[in-house]
Amino acid sequence: MPILWLFLIVSGIAIAGYYLGLARVMRSAGGDRRHMHSLPSYYGGNVAIKAAVPALLLMLVWLLVQPMIVNNSVSALIPDSAIADASSRGLVLSEVRRAADGMDRALAQGTMDASMANDPQADPDDVTSRLQDAGAIVTSQITQPVLNAAQSYRMQNQRGNQFMSGVVIVLALLGALWGLRGAQADFRARNVVESAVKMLLIGAASIAILTTLGIVLSLVFNTIEFFRLYPASDFFFGTNWAPSFSGRGGSSDLGVLPLLWGTFYISLVALAVAIPIGLFAAVYLSEYASNSVRSVAKPLLEVLAGIPTIVYGLFALLTVGPLLVSVFGRDGLGIMQAGTAVITAGLVMGVMLIPFVSSLSDDIINAVPQAMRDGSYGLGATKSETIRQVILPAALPGIVGAILLAASRAIGETMIVVLGAGAAARLSLNPFDAMTTVTAKIVSQLTGDADFASPEALVAFALGMTLFVITLALNVFALYIVRKYREQYD
Amino acid sequence: MKDNHIAENEVATKNIKIAARDVQVYYGDTHAIKDVNVEIEDKTVTAFIGPSGCGKSTFLRCINRMNDTIDVCRVVGDILIDGEDIYDRKVDPVQLRAKVGMVFQKPNPFPKSIYDNVAYGPRIHGLARNKAELDDIVERALRRGAIWNEVKDRLDAPGTGLSGGQQQRLCIARAVATEPEVLLMDEPCSALDPIATAQVEELIDELRQNYSVVIVTHSMQQAARVSQKTAFFHLGNLVEFGETDKIFTAPEDPRTESYITGRIG
Amino acid sequence: MYDASLSSGAAPKPRGKSLLVQDARTRKRNAAEKRFRAYGMTAILIGLFFLVVLAVSIIRSGVPAFTQTVVDVEFTLTEEQYTAAEGELFKTKAYEGLLIEQIRDTLEARGLEVAFDAGAIERLLGKPGGTLREHYRANEQDLGSPVSFKLAAASRVDGYLTGRVTREALQDSRFMQASDLDLIDALVSADIITRAFNWNFITGADSGVDNPGGAGIGASVIGSFFMMLVVLALSLPIGVAASIYLEEFAPQNRFTDLIEVNISNLAAVPSIVFGILGLAVFIQFMHLPQSAPLVGGLVLTLMTLPTIIISTRASLKSVPPSIRDAALGVGASKMQAVFHHVLPLAMPGILTGTIIGLAQALGETAPLLLIGMVGFVARGYPDGVLAGFTEPNSAMPAQIYTWAARADASFYEKAWGGIIILLIFLLTMNIIAIILRRRFERRW
DSSP, X not given: OHHHHHHHHHHHHHHHHHHHHHHHHXXXXXXXXXXXXXXXXXXXXXXXXXXXHHHHHHHHHHHHHHHHHHHHHHHHHSOGGGSOTTOXXXXXXXXXXXXXXXXXXXXXXXXXXXXXXXOTTSOHHHHHHHHHHTTOOOOSOOOHHHHHHHXXXXXXXXXXXXXXXXXXXXXXXXXXXXXXXXXXXXXXXXXXXXXXXXXXXXXXXXXXXXXXXXXXXXXXXXXXHHHHHSOHHHHHHOOOEEOOSSSOSSSOEEOSHHXXXXXXXXXXXXXXXXXXXXXXXXXXIXXXXXXXXXXXXXXXXXXXXXXXXHHHHHIIIIIIHHHHHHHXXXXXXXXXXXXXXXXXXXXXXXXXXXXXXXXXXXXXXXXXXXXXXXXXXXXXXXXXXXXXXXXXXHHHHHHXXXXXXXXXXXXXXXXXXXXXXXXXXXXXXXXXXXXXXXXHHHHHHHSSSOOTTSHHHHHHHHHHHHHHHHHHHHHHHHHXXXXXXXHHHO | OHHHHHHHHHHSSSOEEEEEEEEEEEETTEEEEEEEEEEEETTOEEEEEOXXXXXXXXXXXXXXXXXXXXTTEEEEEEEEETTEETTSTTOOHHHHHHHEEEEOSSXXXXXXXXXXXXXXXXXXXXXXXXXXXXXXXXXXXXXXXXXXXXXXXXXTSBGGGSOHHHHHHHHHHHHHXXXXXXXXXXXXXXXXXXXXXHHHXXXXXXXXXXXXXXXXXXXXXXXXXXXXXXXXXXXTEEEEEEEHHHHHHSOSSXXXXXXXXXXXX | OHHHHHHHHHSSSSOSOOTTSOOHXXXXXXXXXXXXXXXXXXXXXXXXXXXXXXXXXXXXXXXXXXXEEEEEXXXXXXXXXXXXXXXXSSHHHHXXXXXXXXXXXXXXXXXXXOOOOHHHHHHXXXXXXXXXXXXXXXXXXXXXXXXXXXXXXXXXXXXXXHTSSOTTTOOOOSSOXXXXXXXXXXXXXTTOEEEEEOHHHHHOOOOOTTOGXXXXXXXXHHHHHHHHHHHHHHHHHHHHHHHHIIIIIOOSSHHHHHHHHHHHHHTTSOHHHHHHHIIIIIIIITOOOTTOHHHHHHHHHHHHHHHHHHHHHHXXXXXXXXXXXXXXXXXXXXXXXXXXXXXXXXXXXXXXXXXXXXXXXXXXXHHHHHTTOSSOOOOSOOSSHHHHHHSOOOOHHHHHHHHHHSSOTHHHHHHHHHHHHHHHHHHHHHHXXXXXXXXXXXXX
16 A cells, blocks of 8 residues: 555655644744744644645646556557457456556465566466466466566556655655745745635635536547447437447447437426426415425425435336236236336336425425515415416426426436336337336446447447436526526516 | 495495404414504595504505415404405405405516506406407506506517506506406505606596595605595504595694604604 | 395496305306315325335335344254264265254154155255354354254245245246245244344345345445445535635636536536446546445545535525624634634534435445446455455445346345335434534524
8 A cells, every 4th residue: 555655654744844834933933923924833734735735736646647658558568469359458458457466466475476577588377377376366368468568567557656656755845845944933824824725625616627527528538439439320310229249349239319219208207297296296385385284295295305216216116117017017908018118217207306396396486476476366366376377477487497407307317217117229109118218228338347448338428428418408408597587586 | 234235325425435343453473453443435545654564554455355365464353345344254355356456565567468467357357258358458457557558569578577667557557457446555656766656646546536545655745645535553553544634734643743743653 | 145236236336246245257266276276285195195105115025124034943963973974075964964854853843744855955944054064163062052043044935934935836946846835834833934133134245146035235334334434535525615615715707607507517417427427537547446435435426516515505605794704803814714713603504415415425326337336246344444445345225226136036125125224324314414404503
């Protein structure tokens, strides 16, 4: 754990710097803290920040960059001939990494000595057997190029780590010295520390941007990679989804339309359940219910929103599915083949969305000014007339926004469809058919053996991109509508 | 029995439209209105004046049972309109409010077109048999609201797009569209500028031809300008009720005098 | 009355009808009003009905996971038998033989006559010989005196007793034969087969595809725990720092707007997309270990941050500006005002929001599917604290999904049982949040 140690050393330097800074400024002020510009702790903090922050930042960047550089240089060591037909450079590289990890393990257990680990002429068979003795997971016989690459990988990483440790510690010491120089009574330590803290706060706030950036970049790069292997037009306009599991490309049909249709259909069923129930529930709670009913029913309904989606998934698979089959299945109406179907997933998802629609609509209905209600009652309208003809039209933009947000939830929902909707991708109108969705296929294409080079795996990123764009558009639009609506009554 | 009562009233030039007897209003534990007895005449503008929180708005809202929408509010005593107790169990507040229209402090047009705003009442009460009749009612109401000329070319425009004074006149037009017999106005000019206020006051004077108008106002000048009768409320009591001229020139009660001369309020 | 209204209608004044009579239209409107109200009530009832159905099916299907069928035998092993058994080539087989003899004796002593062989015992108990041998090798002092063993029965025995496996539907297989059912009946009437609380389900680890009876959720609770530690350690400080910046320091400019837009959008991005992010960035790009709670924690942190930031900002906003003014007025810097006065006052709200965010993260499954926490069979506990973060493990929702996805229906019961445990955790967290809010909520 050299990184942990390094972290502890840097922290140690920072803590030591803190107390040295305190002592120094005390001396400089002649032991009287009234002569100092700032509180003593700020002088210590100044030293500690200058010691720790640059050093730790450097460490972080180094840890991110080093594997990339090492991977690139090692990758160059592997000749094309060393890559078997059914393999890819990525797979060989992970083999190299495993071999290198195995060597570390073998060295630690003493089944291999350092000279052998570093000897380029070492016998690959001997190394393989020794690695296996040490309990390392090595899939097959290590070939000469792999062994050499693994040795080079280890060497570079070792050197990199040593170098990093040295540079980071020196940087921490330099930072501490720089901070100590400033530990004078007239130094504006508070201002320095506060601007450093402010930078930290800005950094924390920027993580939201970094996350979005991370999502977009990881989707975009892999999607581009996918479209290099598989034509984009076939993906967007293909009506057949049939990934092959053995073949590499070519034989797979990866058309997104059946998945989009499944997503759309299930969401539609879900909204058909959630919108009327949610809306009526919201109307009842905000306009009719007495305080005591409201204080019981509202949190109870919201419990439905707090239940993890895996629970709903299981509910769909094991309770609702069999129930529907017993009614519509072979023993009943005979129109349902299996428990997993559009109707199952849609129904359960609808239940999940009820509180989502109802609490958002409740807020929005409550935001309609009382003056509107008074105006309507004053004209002799009944409550329901007021609700239908004045309140709901007034709240309509907000409610549409809420419904769009619910729709985006439905489209992005994963567990319920993975467990409740089935796995068959088809373009059908029958709600009792099994269908599948974009999210379910992202899961099935990316779990299992993660070989990111094949179009069958990469298609998941293109699906993710599609999902991201659709939900983002819905969200932005919905938030825009809701905000406009709120401004109207502010 | 009721017939006789009504027939008697018809004989008099100014018959009693609304009669309140020993009205008490409670908000939870607060006794907001105490022992109010008042008789309001038809085809008259009656002004309720008094300092803030004196109960004048509360009493106004009792006349068309708008207080029913407030859970904690309780009304005791009788309020009779044309001799019928409006708090009788058989009375449906919905029917009552069609007969007793209300205009609120802040103009509150619905987020609908001008036409739909005015047509809302006639539609829910089923006053028009067809579109032509409805058009007719809307036009008549807008003319009575003295806003027809300003909006006749844009009946489809949203009511919320009008100016404050126009909105309030639209609300008055909306209230008269249901053919009420009494029009209650809760500080209808407090959100308006002087010019709009003058227009609305002029309108109130015209409405007197057809309706019994009750107006709550903070402005004594306004009460003096528009009303024939004035009631002065103080701390939930009806202190004095009489001809407007008399109230403002020779009040009987010292509290009324203090208020009018600006010492309380 | 009707006459009266007619006559008054004919007269010029009063125009209206009597208020005491409801006209037909009002009656119709009131009926519509009642219907509308009923629709609303129905909607609420439907919602609550679903909640009840959900709760009932969870409890009904999940509670059996907490008990297990055990074969409770009193077993005596003499010193000679021990040495003899240890001397044989198939040692566990020898123990099994001894066990079968003793069971046969017990049954005969109670007058129950059933024919069974070693195969039947193996189908009922798996391989009991190993358990016996382990016990005696560890506790040689028990030799010669009777020891009571509670041996876990196979899941089909469970199924037979709970009605999932029926005599009619049973087809002879290597898992169970019709003749075994007679043996089970006999053992039940001899009180040898009983039900006992299944501690192993709460504390144990996953067992693999072929042994539903031995599966436990304990290891994945630990996995979830380490994940939540990561989420707490990262999302609380980052979330609070980001909120303080946005609420107290951020100037009105493009950069601030960009952050705001990002946060509100991230809050609505489907969780599976965060899984893709985790897979691409943490595993593909940074080469962090797959299936590790550390990676799961990082992904869930990114997912929870927007929630925490939104609730933290709300509680910072609820601290009245007069507090800030007071601090600034006595010469504190803006930073001191925030950290010394505003933040402590907002802390209960922040903690409540954080706990609710954590509860959300605890139940989240989809992103974990993509970073390899599903399908991984968590066979044991991590070796230490560090290994707890970095070594592959499962997490509660992922474990539940794994069980639900297995072909053997006996795992479904485990999945429901797992859900009960998960919900207990969520409930506890939410109750803590509610108590915090009640206790420390301040109204300004």
